[in-house]
Amino acid sequence: MIANRRPRPASDDRELRLWKVGRALTITFAAAVLVAGGIFYGLVYLLDFQEIDTTKKLDAKTLFDLVKLSFGVVAGAGALVALVVAYRRQRVDEAGAHREATRLHTERFSQAVEQLGSDSPAVQLGGVHALAGLADDAPDNNLRQTCIDVLCAYLQLPFTPDPGNDPAHQQEHHRYLALRKVRHTILRLIGDHYRRPQGTHRSWQGCDLDLTDVIIDGPIDFSGATFSDGAVSFRGATFSSGMVSFQGAMFSGGRVSFYGATFSGGAMDFDDATFSDGTVSFQDATFSGGMVGFGSVMFSGGLVSFGRVTFSGGAVSFYDATFSGGRVFFSIATFSGGMVGFDHATFSGSTVSFQGATFSGGRVRFNDATFSSDMVGFNDATFSGGTVSFNGATGVPPHELLAAVGTPVPATVELPGIWLSPDPQPQEG
Structure with a gap:
């Protein structure tokens, strides 16, 4: 579950909060008198009236003007009363319509949940589409979130593994x-709705997604989606097959968590994504199979954590990625198998930390990478096995890398010759 999630106020909630009639009329009259007085004195000032000519005799014309003024005041007062009453009636009607819409939504919601709980997969599939439609038409964001929570909860239910053929x-x-098929339909609908721009019809962007401990064995497409609000949790999830795409996604706020997730098969694509704010955590995750790509990703802000991650198999690629801002941590990560590549990556401004990381197996490549910033650190890293290559890398050596590698340089670590000189100077890329 998403920890400590607080209900967020919905912008379209319509709670009926009205003043009493007497109070509303009093304040309205007072405001009208103040406005009228202000306008009168403003006109007097603008027209530069010095004094008012008074007469001792009240003629018929003046009397008639006073009568007209009295009727005007009465008419204005009546208009104010009508305005206040009409406003209250409108608010009451809106609140009534909202209550009716909520009641109908609740009835449809109960029917959809009953379908989802059926023993028949076909009926369950109908319940899935009904809940997705209810989320689209929900009168407010809280009801929309409830529908999404139920769909996510279905994915969290245990299921019997495939007995085979x-x-x-x-x-x-x-x-x-x-x-x-039911599970894959939910995954597809989540991706379809989350890709729609926030604020448009059928968009679920900004809503929470709780996919904790879910086994994802089918495709889900978040390509081009924007994660700027809310919490999206894949905590403890298992990615065993299928294609999960975040290609071109924008991570500009909120929280996205892959904490403790297992990547054992299939493919996950973050190519061309941008991490500019917010927090994205892969902490304690295990990459044991499949392919995860961060090609041409831009890390320009926020926090992306691979702390205590285990890379034991499969392939993880940061090819041509740009680290220009924010923080990216590989602290205490273990590289024991598979391949992790930073080929042609550019480290120009991000704080990138491999502090305490262990390189004991597999292949880690920084070939042709550019280090134009001294904010990449290998403090207390351990190189005990596998292959770590910096062939063709240019720029300043990462902080504490040479101390961590030791002298003489192990055969499993390949460094540019200029970095091994007594006073290495930055190279032109």
Whole structure:
């Protein structure tokens, strides 16, 4: 579950909060008198009236003007009363309409949840689409969030693994495939709605997604989505197959967590994404298989943490990534297998820390990377196995890298010759 999630006020909630009629009329009359007085004295000042000519005799014309003025005041007062009453009636009508919409939503919600709890996968599939439609048409954001929470909760439910194609378990196999179709439909709908620009119809951007401990074995597409608000949690999730795409996504706020997730198969694509603010955490995750790509990613702000991550298999690529701002941590990470590549990456301004990292196996490459900033650090890192290559790297050596590698340089670590000179100077890229 997303920890300590607080309900956020919905901008379209319509709570009926009206003053009493007497108070509303008194304040309205007082405001009208003040406005009228201000206008009168303003006109007197602008027209430069010095004095008012008084007469002792009240003629018929003056009397008629006073009568007209009296009727005007009465008419204005009546108009103010009508305005206040009309405003109150409008507010009451809006509140009534909102209550009616909420009541209808609740009825439809109950029916959709009942469908989702059916034993029939076909009925469950109908419930999934009904809940997605209810989220789109929800009268306020809180009701929309409730629909999304139910869909996410369904994905968190345990399910029986595939028994295989053994004819003796054919019925169980078919049921597994049918229920997998329901799960994959939810994943597809989440991606479809989250890609829509925030504020547009059917957009779920800004809503919380709680996919904690979910097994993701099918495609989900967040390409081009913007994560600027809310909390998205893949905490403890397992990515075992299928394609998960964040290509071109913008992480500009909020929280996205892959804490403790396992990447054991399939593919995850962050290519061309931008991390400019907010927090994205892969802390304690395990990369043991599959492919995760951060190609041409821009790290320009916020915090992206790979702290205590284990890279034991598969491939993780930061090819041509740009680290120009913010903080990216690989602190206490373990590189024990697979391949992690930073080839052609540019380190120009981000604080990138490999403090306490252990390089004991697999391959880690910084080939042709550019280090134009001294904010990349390998403090207390350990190089005990595997292959770590900086072939073709240019710029200043990362902080404490040479001390961590030691002398003589192990055969498993490849460094540019100029970095090994007594007084290494920055190279032109």
